[in-house]
Every structure is written in C-alpha cells, then in structure tokens.
Amino acid sequence: MSDLSGMGHLHEAGDGRREAHDEHKADDGHQVGDGREVGDTDGTGGPAARSADAPWKRLSPRMLFVHPVQELGKTAPALIVALVAGSGSGHRHIYALGAGVLTVVLALLRWYTTTYRVSPELVELRKGLLRRQISSVPLDRVRAVDLTAHVAHRVLGLTRLTVGTGHAAESEEDELKLDALTRDEAVLLREQLLGAAEAADAPAEPARSPESARAAVGSSDPIGPIGSVAPADPPLARMRPGWLRFSPFSYSGFVVLVVLVCVLMEAGLDVRHLGPVDSVVSGLGGGHGPGPVIEAVLAVLVLGTLLNVSQSVMKHWNFTLHRRRGGNLETTHGLLTTRAITLEERRVHGVEIGASLPVRLLGGAHCFAIATGVRGPQHNAMLVPPGPRDEVVRAAGAVLRAPDALTGPLVPHGAAALRRRYVRTLWPCALAVLVLGALWWDGDVPLLAWLASALLLPAGALLARDRYRSLGHTLSGRYLVIGHGEGAGARRRVALAREGIIGWNVRRSLFQRRAGVLTLTATTAAGRKGYAMQDIGAEEAVRLAEEAVAGLMAPFLVGGTGEAAEAAEVAGAGEAAATGESKESGEGSPRARPAEPVAER
Structure with a gap:
C-alpha cells in the first residue's frame, strides 16, 4: 500500500515482529516503524503513549451476517472449481459444504481480527491474521469522512465509514475504512473526527462534544438510512423527481446494451440469428422494407433510455448538497446504496458547469467541483447532478460564495x-x-x-x-472564468480560483501562428490539472495572465509584460510554460521559477 499523505502503514509478520511498510518523515508527525510516533523520543508521555491509552474496539457484530456474503463473492471462482471437481468424483455435496464452511470461517476471522481505536491524536485500524496490518491517520490530517450503506448494511442498521486525508488515493486499498459500524456509532465518530480536524485548523472554535452530536441525531435526519447530523443551514441544492427528465441523455445505458450483446456472443449465443435482429439485417438489405429497422432503432432507444433513467434513480435519488457548520461541503445521495460524502471546502479551487446538447436544449446542466485530493478528475467531486441550469448555477455560486461568478458575460476571442x-x-x-x-x-x-x-x-x-458563442473568458473577483464548447454542441464553463493557479502553459500550432492566436492553459493541482482558453490573442493572453496572477508569467517574457508581440514570438517557438510552486492548502500566492534567457534558445 502506498502512503496516503498522513496515513501510516505497518505490517506485522506471523511471529509478532513488525515491519515498516511506509516510513514517514519526522516533521509530519506520522507513525514510524517501531510503533512510536515521531516526537516521542523516550516512548513515554508523547502522542504514541497517549494513543496507547485508548482501547481497541471491534466492528459491529452484525457484520457477521454481511461478511459471509462478501466472502462468497470473493471466493465464487474457487467455489465453482470445487463444485466442478466434486461432480466428477461423486462428492459434489461434500465439496460444496466444505467450501461453504471455509467461507464462513474466513468471515468470522475477518471480523475477529479487525479492531480500531481513536485517540486524541490518531485513528488506527488493525486487521489481518498471518500478516497484520496497522493503518493510522493523525486527526489533524483528516479532511473527509464519508459514510456508505449498501442494501445489506441498511437492513442491519450498519454504515461503512471511510477516512480520507485529502491526498489522491490511487486505489481503495489506500483508504482507512471501518466496515462497518452501527449508524449512531458512525455518525458520532464522524463528528468527532471532523470536529478534531476543524479544531486543529481553527483553535478558536471548539469541537463539538459527543453529547451535542448525539443530540443532533434524530428522526428528522435528512440522510435517512445513513443517519448524519442535520446541517444548520438549508441545502444548497436538492434533487427533485422532475430532474429525471435530464437523465435519458447519457451514453452509459447504450454502453450497457453493447456490453450485454458482447457477453451473449461470448456465451455462444449468436444474436445475429435472433428474430428481431435477423429482421433488421434483412431490412437493411432491402428484404422486408424499412419497418423492422425503424422498430429496432426505437427498441434500442427505449431500452437505453430506461437503463439511463434507472441508473440515475439508483445513484442520484434524493441528492442533497449541504454546507456543514465547519464549512465543509457534504453531498448525500442513493436509493439502494446511500452515501454521504464530505469535501473539505478549502480544497475546492473552483467549479465546472457542463451540459450536452440535448440537456442544454431542455435547459439543464450539471456541476462538478474542481478539488484536490480526489481519485481522478471527477471522482467524489459531483456537486449537483443534471438538473435545471438556473438551480445548478445558483448552487455553484453558493459553493464559490460568489453568486455572479458564472452569470456574467465572457470576453469573446x-x-x-x-x-x-x-x-x-x-x-x-x-x-x-x-x-x-x-x-x-x-x-x-x-x-x-x-x-x-x-x-x-x-x-x-x-x-x-x-x-x-460558448468560447470566452473573464475575471470575476477572485475567479478566472473560462468557457468553451466541445463535441457536438456540448458546453463547459469553469470558474477557477486565481490563488489555485500554479502556472501557465502556452501552445501554438502552425495554423494558430498563421491566425495570430494561441492556446493559454491555466495549470492547477486540482480537477483536470489544466484549463485551456483556446484561440485567444497573444496580447490578450499576456494581459489576462498578468492580471490573474501578477508576476507569474513576467519572467518568461522578453522585455517585460508589455511586449505581447515578443511573448507571441516566444510561444511561437512551440511551447512556453510558467510554473509556480504548488501549495495544496491554497495559502500564499504562486511564484514563478527563474526562467532561462530567451536569447539562449
């Protein structure tokens, strides 16, 4: 497992010896290989000693009903092999019974060997039998605590709690997960972890006590099956059933149909000889006229639409966006599997509003957060699902705390x-x-x-x-707003925080040089990592870059910032980049690295 920006990992061999999997730097306060936290030099009285006073707890015993089902899914190939092997010897039932007993035993061991504890400094998870693994996260590095409840969890009143540090995890194995706790335990632990993190960032505001968090949990809980503390402010956005009219215009349902056809053909079923498909093939060849072709196209459209709507209902049902008391953003959604996702607001460097052509024609759009610490450019970053554009823009403006950032006109190119x-x-x-x-x-x-x-x-x-018409840019307060079109009528508009810009990238193709334009890309540590302004004039590009982040591009220009023609000449050589120092916390302004003299090119 890899380092998760504050998550320490230890592995313990079968004889009880511990081996450090990731050794952290001393100035970060992370756990080291000998089990003591850095700073506890004598092994007594330091953070590690206070952490040792906290008792180890087990997950909810109700997971004994869930783990066997999960283990059956993991061991399905082995069970199939056991059944096939037993059918040849006449001992099929014995093999199946043995495999089932082994699955139950593994589930029991998984629960028995998994414990966790929360101290004033760390949250720790210990699991494994032969290869013991200990994961720890300092409380002051906790940036997100997400709650997830699948159908089996909801039936048993359980919730899975995932602790994130704001670092982009490469896989799910890089996250600290408690699978699972009771609903009330998960909510109280979530409030404790987020309260500790907020207290570390703002010492003047005391963290909420467990008693106040427990009093806030009640039947009026907006999350329903998961159970979370009701935010004090009204939601920034809430999905309504009428928003489902935007869900059919997605390609995911049609991709499912293609995958289903491929699976059937791999299973030996030739779909080309099925009645409807055979009629379509004959219609294309002129054998039965255009009727079967029209019917087949309508059938594909109907099936794809139903799949898209079903997927939207399962994923986005009861979608709600809140701003928590501590300032973090929280989304809750899901029909069968419900999720509550927390996004630290200071890691949100902007928003992105987009819409395909059919959604635009219906007056809709969707919104994603431009944030650091997410797996992929859009993972866990959706702020508003496809809905009415006015409501999406209003919610995005509330997230930015700048209602007019996305509604003003853009400067044409x-x-x-x-x-x-x-x-x-x-x-x-x-x-x-x-x-x-x-x-x-x-x-x-x-x-x-x-x-x-x-x-x-x-x-x-x-x-x-x-x-x-969708192309343009402007500066609105502390945000750089970029608009452009893509594909067949799709539009995107981005509001990027100026303090989140860590560099500029200038590109000019042969045809752009002949037209006197270039592509200026604002690079950032969040979201897509770069947001381009296509076919912008050279003078306007220099002016915009200097006004957005003063001094970042100046060292890369010939004769200062006023000579845009010289800047265009530098960019015309192929590519010019100005890169600043990235700070994930967003504090301070970026500084350009010294540039080599242009005369030496």
Whole structure:
C-alpha cells in the first residue's frame, strides 16, 4: 500500500515482529516503524503513549451476517472449481459444504481480527491474521469522512465509514475504512473526527462534544438510512423527481446494451440469428422494407433510455448538497446504496458547469467541483447532478460564495477564433459531400443520399457558430472564468480560483501562428490539472495572465509584460510554460521559477 499523505502503514509478520511498510518523515508527525510516533523520543508521555491509552474496539457484530456474503463473492471462482471437481468424483455435496464452511470461517476471522481505536491524536485500524496490518491517520490530517450503506448494511442498521486525508488515493486499498459500524456509532465518530480536524485548523472554535452530536441525531435526519447530523443551514441544492427528465441523455445505458450483446456472443449465443435482429439485417438489405429497422432503432432507444433513467434513480435519488457548520461541503445521495460524502471546502479551487446538447436544449446542466485530493478528475467531486441550469448555477455560486461568478458575460476571442471554428467544422462536412457525390457518379449510392448529405453544411455552420458563442473568458473577483464548447454542441464553463493557479502553459500550432492566436492553459493541482482558453490573442493572453496572477508569467517574457508581440514570438517557438510552486492548502500566492534567457534558445 502506498502512503496516503498522513496515513501510516505497518505490517506485522506471523511471529509478532513488525515491519515498516511506509516510513514517514519526522516533521509530519506520522507513525514510524517501531510503533512510536515521531516526537516521542523516550516512548513515554508523547502522542504514541497517549494513543496507547485508548482501547481497541471491534466492528459491529452484525457484520457477521454481511461478511459471509462478501466472502462468497470473493471466493465464487474457487467455489465453482470445487463444485466442478466434486461432480466428477461423486462428492459434489461434500465439496460444496466444505467450501461453504471455509467461507464462513474466513468471515468470522475477518471480523475477529479487525479492531480500531481513536485517540486524541490518531485513528488506527488493525486487521489481518498471518500478516497484520496497522493503518493510522493523525486527526489533524483528516479532511473527509464519508459514510456508505449498501442494501445489506441498511437492513442491519450498519454504515461503512471511510477516512480520507485529502491526498489522491490511487486505489481503495489506500483508504482507512471501518466496515462497518452501527449508524449512531458512525455518525458520532464522524463528528468527532471532523470536529478534531476543524479544531486543529481553527483553535478558536471548539469541537463539538459527543453529547451535542448525539443530540443532533434524530428522526428528522435528512440522510435517512445513513443517519448524519442535520446541517444548520438549508441545502444548497436538492434533487427533485422532475430532474429525471435530464437523465435519458447519457451514453452509459447504450454502453450497457453493447456490453450485454458482447457477453451473449461470448456465451455462444449468436444474436445475429435472433428474430428481431435477423429482421433488421434483412431490412437493411432491402428484404422486408424499412419497418423492422425503424422498430429496432426505437427498441434500442427505449431500452437505453430506461437503463439511463434507472441508473440515475439508483445513484442520484434524493441528492442533497449541504454546507456543514465547519464549512465543509457534504453531498448525500442513493436509493439502494446511500452515501454521504464530505469535501473539505478549502480544497475546492473552483467549479465546472457542463451540459450536452440535448440537456442544454431542455435547459439543464450539471456541476462538478474542481478539488484536490480526489481519485481522478471527477471522482467524489459531483456537486449537483443534471438538473435545471438556473438551480445548478445558483448552487455553484453558493459553493464559490460568489453568486455572479458564472452569470456574467465572457470576453469573446475575436474573428480569428470564429474563422477557425468554421474551418475546423466545415471541411469534414464538405469532404463527406464530395465523397458521396463521387459515389453517386459511379452509381454506388442513390441521388437522394447525396442530396441529403448537403444538409451537413448548414448543420456544421450552426455547430461552428455555437462553439464560438460558448468560447470566452473573464475575471470575476477572485475567479478566472473560462468557457468553451466541445463535441457536438456540448458546453463547459469553469470558474477557477486565481490563488489555485500554479502556472501557465502556452501552445501554438502552425495554423494558430498563421491566425495570430494561441492556446493559454491555466495549470492547477486540482480537477483536470489544466484549463485551456483556446484561440485567444497573444496580447490578450499576456494581459489576462498578468492580471490573474501578477508576476507569474513576467519572467518568461522578453522585455517585460508589455511586449505581447515578443511573448507571441516566444510561444511561437512551440511551447512556453510558467510554473509556480504548488501549495495544496491554497495559502500564499504562486511564484514563478527563474526562467532561462530567451536569447539562449
């Protein structure tokens, strides 16, 4: 397992000896290989000694009903092998019984060998039988405590608690998970961990006591099955059933259909010989007319839509966005599997609002957080699912504490950007028309198909115009706002905190140099790691970069910030980058590293 920015890991061999898996630096206060925390030089009176006073606790015994089911899923291949081996010798029942008993024993051992404890300094998890593993997280490094309850957990009144440190975990094994506690225990422990972290960041505000947290848990709990402390403020966003009208416009349901077809074909079932599919193939060949083809297309659309709506209901049902008392953001959602996810607000460096063309036509959008410490650019970072655009923008403005950041007009990128949109969109359309015209001349396609292809030209022109209208940038308070279009009518608008910008990247292709424009990318440690302003003029790029983060690009310009033409010449050589020092906490302003003289290029 890898280091999780504050999570220490120890492994203990079967003879009781401990081996350090990750040895942390002394100035971080992390646990080291001998079991003592750095700073406890004498082994008494330090944080490690106070941690040793805390008792070890076991997970809820109700997990004895859940672990066997989980172990059956993990050992399914072995059980199948046992059944196949037993069928040949006539001892199938004996093999199946032995495999079932082994699964139950493994589940019992998993519960018996897993303990945890919470001290004033650390939260620790100890598990394993032959290979003991101890994971620890300092309380002042706790940045998120997420609650998850699957169907089996909800039936038994259990909740899985996951502790995050704000560092991007590479896998689920890099997270400290308590699977599982009772609902009340998970809620109280969550309040204790987050309260300790908030107290470390703001000593003037005392952490909430367990008694006050326990009093806050009641039947009015908005999370329902998980059970969480009700925030004092009204929700920033709450999903309503009417939002489901935006869910059919996703490709995930159709991907499931394709995967299902592939699975059936791998199982030896040739779907091409099924009745409906055979009718479609015959219709395409002109055997039965266009009727079966139309019916098949409608059937695929209906099935894909139903799958998309079902997935949205299962994942986003009762989606709620809150700002907790300590300032952290919290989302709760799910129908069968419910989740409560906490996102530390100081790690949120902006928001991203996007919408595909069908969702845009219905007046919808969705919102993601641009945050550090998430696995992937969008993992655990959704702030608002697809919903009405006005409500999504309002919620995003509330998250930014800047209601007007995403509603103001953008600075357009000029005539050169518009020409490039028309050229890049229309030349494939014109090529398609020419190819179909040549095929019609040879008699391979009917005249109607060639004439219909001419509609691609006005459609491409409308698409190019739409992409240009979505293109632009502006500075709104402490945020850099970037807009651009992508794909077939999709739009994105990003509000990125200026203090979160750690560098600039300038790129110019051959055609961009001829048009006098460039692509300016604001690099950051959060989200997609870089947000580009496409086809912006050289002078405007320099002005914007200096106004957004003063002094970051200046060392990379020839003759100072005022000579934009010189900056364009530097960028025209291929690529120019200005990189500052990244600070995850967002404190301080980035500083540019010294640049080599341009004359030496």
